[in-house]
Amino acid sequence: MNRFHSTARYKLMTPGPTQVLENVRMARSLACTNPDLDEEFVEFYKETCTLISSLLHTKNETLILDGEGILGLEAACASLTEPGDRVLVLDNGVYGKGFADFVSMYGGIPDIYHASYEHTLDVSALAEYLKEHHDYKYAAVVHCDTPSGMLNDISKICPLLKQYSILTVVDSVSAMFGEYIDADAFQTDILCGGSQKAVSAPPGLSFVVISSAAKEAINSRRTPIASFYANLKLFETYYEDKWFPYTMPISDIYGLRAALDNIASDPDMLKRHAAIGSATRKTLQAAGLKLYQQSGFSNTVTVFNVPEGISVRDILEQMKQKHRIMLAGSFDEFAGKVIRIGHMGANATVSNMTETLGALDDVLRGLGVKLQEKLDEYFLHIVRES
Numbered sequence: 001m002n003r004f005h006s007t008a009r010y011k012l013m014t015p016g017p018t019q020v021l022e023n024v025r026m027a028r029s030l031a032c033t034n035p036d037l038d039e040e041f042v043e044f045y046k047e048t049c050t051l052i053s054s055l056l057h058t059k060n061e062t063l064i065l066d067g068e069g070i071l072g073l074e075a076a077c078a079s080l081t082e083p084g085d086r087v088l089v090l091d092n093g094v095y096g097k098g099f100a101d102f103v104s105m106y107g108g109i110p111d112i113y114h115a116s117y118e119h120t121l122d123v124s125a126l127a128e129y130l131k132e133h134h135d136y137k138y139a140a141v142v143h144c145d146t147p148s149g150m151l152n153d154i155s156k157i158c159p160l161l162k163q164y165s166i167l168t169v170v171d172s173v174s175a176m177f178g179e180y181i182d183a184d185a186f187q188t189d190i191l192c193g194g195s196q197k198a199v200s201a202p203p204g205l206s207f208v209v210i211s212s213a214a215k216e217a218i219n220s221r222r223t224p225i226a227s228f229y230a231n232l233k234l235f236e237t238y239y240e241d242k243w244f245p246y247t248m249p250i251s252d253i254y255g256l257r258a259a260l261d262n263i264a265s266d267p268d269m270l271k272r273h274a275a276i277g278s279a280t281r282k283t284l285q286a287a288g289l290k291l292y293q294q295s296g297f298s299n300t301v302t303v304f305n306v307p308e309g310i311s312v313r314d315i316l317e318q319m320k321q322k323h324r325i326m327l328a329g330s331f332d333e334f335a336g337k338v339i340r341i342g343h344m345g346a347n348a349t350v351s352n353m354t355e356t357l358g359a360l361d362d363v364l365r366g367l368g369v370k371l372q373e374k375l376d377e378y379f380l381h382i383v384r385e386s
């Protein structure tokens with residue numbers, strides 16, 4: 001274990017958790033005040049929330065919740081769903097489908113709209129479907145479905161749903177800050193993010209960005225919210241009352257703030273993600289590897305099929321043992337079939353990717369894969385041209 005070491009055991013190139021920069025780790029070691037009693041902390045919390053809203057180009061209120069990314073998704077569903085509510089679950093990936101569980105758990109009736117896991121959600125097909133079926137309180141949409149690297153176009157999907165007054169819960173945990181978001185223009189209602197993906201803080205926090213329409217829906221419920229920890233209404237007057245529903249994890253929030261300040265002072269972040277995502281895809285394809293998807297490529301993660309006869313486990317183990325780099329396999333129906341490279345947040349630098357692709361080149365050739373290009377060299381060549 002590396003619990004007493006200051007450097008990481010492996011270079012994380014996974015699609016979350018991602019690498020945590022030193023200034024973020026240091027911020028987590030600052031002296032703590034009592035976050036329940038010190039009003040300055042309430043100001044700091046609110047400022048940090050406002051910073052998230054401004055980075056996402058919205059006037060909607062952000063709340064930071066004390067729980068890993070999943071808490072935001074559950075809190076959105078718990079707070080909106082009343083028994084008997086019909087909810088449209090857009091399923092073109094593992095997380096997309098997973099929303100059905102949260103909807104059912106809080107008494108809602110999920111209607112699963114299934115679409116290909118290899119393609120970005122076809123917005124015109126959804127528009128056709130909605131003509132006949134639009135009696136939903138809200139819809140759950142995943143921005144980047146990480147197990148397959150699927151990027152859905154929330155800039156079109158959310159406004160389309162809004163035409164039928166369907167609210168949207170958007171899981172952008174693994175896309176936010178690596179893909180462009182204008183929450184006001186996209187008309188998201190509850191937009192969910194997490195600390196451990198492109199934000200590049202450790203896991204532990206989620207945040208939700210809530211529209212006034214979502215607040216109205218929460219406030220006009222006929223039944224109480226069947227949760228305490230996942231109840232967004234409890235935060236309604238936290239600022240006026242200087243009171244949080246539970247003690248805030250102050251060190252985590254110090255770390256998050258440092259990570260958000262890093263993002264705010266990095267005007268090229270999205271451009272860099274786009275260049276690295278594109279060069280990574282081109283490199284793998286030029287070498288003869290196959291990307292899992294046919295369309296909808298997120299610039300935060302690349303997913304490729306493991307060549308016939310090679311095991312995911314062997315690749316991942318050799319990357320760790322020989323090169324001290326951690327990549328990820330995947331889960332659910334993708335288990336054992338694909339490898340995922342997470343190039344989001346602090347992972348998304350040319351040097352991290354060059355090192356990773358050089359190591360991957362070595363491991364794949366060692367396992368007998370015939371690559372048609374030298375991965376790191378090809379990548380550098382492409383990314384320098386962009």
Ligand SMILES: *Cc1c(COP(=O)(O)O)cnc(C)c1O
Nearest residue numbers: 016069070095144145146173174
């Ligand atoms: C990482 C992630 C989450 C957060 O949950 P995990 O516990 O890390 O799985 C939620 N949604 C998506 C799309 C994610 O990639």
